[in-house]
Amino acid sequence: MSDLTENLNHQKKPLAPKFKYLTGLILILALGAGYGYWAAASSKPTEEFSQWSKPVPVRVVAVERRDLSVELKAIGTVIPAHTVNxxxxxxxxxxxxxxxxxxxxxxxxxxxxxxxxxxxxxxxxxxxxxxxxxxxxxxxxxxxxxxxxxxxxxxxxxxxxxxxxxxxxxxxxxxxxxxxxxxxxxxxxxxxxxxxxxxxxxxxxxxxxxxxxQANEEAGLVTVTQVHPIYVQFAVAENYLDTLRTTAGKGQKAQVSAWDKAEQKQLALGQVQALDNQIDLNTGTLKLKAVFDNRDDALFPNQFVNIRLNAQTIRDAVSIPNDAIQHGAKGTYVYVINTQNKAEIRMLKLGVTSQGQTEILAGLNGTERVVLEGIDRLSDGQEVQIVQNSPQAVVSIPPTAG
Structure with missing residues (x-):
């Protein structure tokens, strides 16, 4: 029995140094890998994560010089040219x-x-x-x-x-x-x-x-309404009286278009026939009557329609979209992108507004690019990145001369 115990002890003695050697090797390899990862990470330059210091992506639109039609909107009622009982x-x-x-x-x-x-x-x-x-x-x-x-x-x-x-x-x-x-x-x-x-x-x-x-019975036999041509009566604010009278004084007929209730479909085109002889004291409006040929019967007596009146045309006007215009404590302004692709604040003097465009009386000369989208992160002197209208990614437009 004692001989067997001695043999077993003799076999276990060589395993202890091997196990310690293997454990030490694994520990050395783990330390080496950790050091290598730390050294690689510490060798990279520090990255700036502040979004405010990067170029701001924006979409721009060119300032235009074009004829700007002053369009007035109103609600009109279709009335027949003649009605006979x-x-x-x-x-x-x-x-x-x-x-x-x-x-x-x-x-x-x-x-x-x-x-x-x-x-x-x-x-x-x-x-x-x-x-x-x-x-x-x-x-x-x-x-x-x-x-x-x-x-x-x-x-x-x-x-x-x-x-x-x-x-x-x-x-x-x-x-x-x-x-x-x-x-x-x-x-x-x-x-x-x-x-x-x-x-x-x-x-x-x-x-x-x-x-x-019966003779001359009040109800009559039937009514007949003349619908070719037909009229539409509507009212506009008295502020436009001078413009309308100037147009009429030149012998010109202001163009009028009639649209459906949703303003999605144009029903007819006509022109102003007459202006009323007085302003309504209760509403401060002037009544107008427009005449339409109505050969296709698009307009029906007593129908309510949306009216768009081309009251005036401003020739060669500097204009920009309404969405590009900003309002601040110092007044009205836009962000202009200069030749270095940086934003600049430009104060404006505005004229008339029509069809989503605003006339610029002072502040722009018609050759600039103004920011339309991405304004919320802009500041004066901020570098920008121009976004193309196409679905491709954001690209930088090189500065242009002049």
């Missing part, structure tokens, strides 16, 4: 209607027929009375001629001739009255046919055939 001028039974509701009719087109029989009877009576009096007149004129011959022969007294002459004159006057009665009867008979007084579109009929219609 067609009424009957005589009373009677409505026999027939010749129009279709909602359709266009021409001037003089037959719209309806009233029973003409009673008026034909009245005409016949007037004509009969006229014929009776004509016969009496002829007889009286024959008697007068005979009396005048007898008077020349000194066969009768002059008084008889004069009395016969008076009778002839009386009958002549009666004939004139009879003719007036005949003409009146013919006129009443003509009123049994109702014609359209204007060209336009008819509305809904107020009477059906077979009904009794």
């Amino acid at each position: 067609v009424q009957s001028q005589v009373s009677g039974t409505l026999q027939r209607i010749y129009f279709q509701e909602g359709h266009l009719v021409s001037k003089g087109q037959l719209l309806a027929q009233i029973d003409p029989a009673p008026f034909q009877v009245e005409l016949a009576q007037a004509q009969g009375t006229q014929q009776q009096n004509l016969a009496q007149l002829r007889n009286a004129e024959t008697e007068l001629a005979r009396y005048q011959l007898l008077f020349k022969q000194d066969s009768i007294a002059k008084q008889q001739v004069e009395q016969q002459q008076a009778l002839v004159n009386q009958l002549k006057g009666q004939i004139q009255a009879n003719q007036a009665q005949v003409d009146a009867a013919k006129l009443q008979l003509s009123y049994t046919k109702i014609y359209s007084p204007i060209a336009g579109r008819v509305g809904f009929k107020q009477k059906d055939a077979g009904n009794l219609i």
Whole structure:
């Protein structure tokens, strides 16, 4: 037993120095790797992580010189050029209607027929009375001629001739009255046919055939509205009175466009027809009326439309987008990119604004580049990086001369 224990102890003794040697080797390698990583990291230059010290990416737009249209916006109401409430001028039974509701009719087109029989009877009576009096007149004129011959022969007294002459004159006057009665009867008979007084579109009929219609009835038979051409009435602030009067004084017609409620579709183009003769005291606005040809029936009576009025055109104006303009404590300004690709603050004097563009009266000459996007991180003298409009990455534009 003691021999076996001694053999085992003899076998374990050589393993202890090998294990210590292996552990030491691993420790040396780990220390060497750590030192190498530290040395490599410490050899790199220190990197600046401040975003404010880097060039700011911006998108720029060139200042333009172009004609700038001063456009005024308003809400308008479409009104027909003429509206007629067609009424009957005589009373009677409505026999027939010749129009279709909602359709266009021409001037003089037959719209309806009233029973003409009673008026034909009245005409016949007037004509009969006229014929009776004509016969009496002829007889009286024959008697007068005979009396005048007898008077020349000194066969009768002059008084008889004069009395016969008076009778002839009386009958002549009666004939004139009879003719007036005949003409009146013919006129009443003509009123049994109702014609359209204007060209336009008819509305809904107020009477059906077979009904009794009264003369000059308030409701009338139907309305006709003239829609070719058609008008739009709208109002603008009195501030633009001088501009509008100057344009009208030159004999020019200001252009007007009508748009739908969403201002997505242009309905028609027209021009200012007239300015009202006074300013509305309650609203401080001036009413205008524009005329549109409306051959495609894009505008409908009493329709609400958005109006864009080209009140004035400024020739060769220096202009920039509204979004590029900034407002600060010292006034209105923009950031201009100079030849070194650095931002500079430029104070401005503004003119009119129209269609997303603003006229620059002072501060820019039309050759600069102004910042449109990326303004929030800019400051005076800040270096910038110009972003192209294309989807490619940010690139730097080299400075340009001048």
